[in-house]
Amino acid sequence: MANQQDATQSRSEIVDSLLRGAVDLHCHSGPSIMERKLDHMEEIRDAEAVGLHAVLFKDHFYSNTPVMQVLERFREGNANLTLLSGVPLNNQLGGLNPYAVEHGLMLGARMVWMPTLCAHNHLTTAFRYNLHGRLGLREPTRLSVLDDRGRLKPEVKDILDLIAEHDAVLxxxxxxxxxxxxxxxxxxxxxxxRMLVSHPTYWIEAKLDDLKELSALGVYLEHCACMLIEGPSRKFPFEALRDYVDAAGLDRTIIGSDLGQTFNPKPVTGFRAVIELCLDLGFTVQEIRTMTSTNACRLIGIDPPDDPL
Known part of the structure; x- marks a missing residue:
């Protein structure tokens, strides 16, 4: 148990030490066409205040890589916080568009997301309401990486080649x-x-056996604070995280926040809550560090934090 590792540390001190050096690969701050609880600069300040090691900023509709470059130049505070970004392949960037991928990776994006809110699965199987209509957007084209015969589309193969060339994350x-x-x-x-599946048991509809098979392929599985901690977005019982880790293995498990929505806690607040959940589930301090920092650093290709726990 974590509290047996260092009896001199209070629970709050343990959580604080785990936040220092943590990595959040799933932050939804703004500006965004979707209303957000905080903007990128506010998230940077929150992350710096607790000593996070890196944050990856995600928007479903645009690549914020240029934004991160500007913020990197002009932000004040702890320059040790690494700002990361990616390229989302939804309709707004042309869908499965190798040109958008090439451009984003050349600018320094570290992750390429296959379709999210425009994915055929998202719009038909998993998330059956018209978010685009609520946002005043055009009706989306439903995107899949497979053609009508179940084969990967040629443009997807082009995108995979670009990801490999730039050593980025798929x-x-x-x-x-x-x-x-x-x-x-x-x-x-x-x-x-470098491969990742976010919230695999929600929207993606992966079962425990699927987590095991994906892990065997070398894929990391990211489980999100917003779906585990108390709050309006909670989808699973707390104890489910233990089953997910057992299925995929500790060394293939990553915890991100997936927070920034107006109705949820801020990302750093949610990250703190999920660390406390991990302690409640009996994960050791080092195991939590592995899931909240070490694995994410290995996946994204950055050095782990220097300071020991």
């Missing part, structure tokens, strides 16, 4: 788990070594 987005296996199998064959 994230499965909101594709269905049945699309993930041919995608990641082909990605490996084309030299992609």
């Amino acid at each position: 994230c499965g987005g909101h594709l269905h788990v049945s699309e993930m296996f041919p995608l990641f199998t082909e990605a490996r064959a084309r030299g992609v070594t």
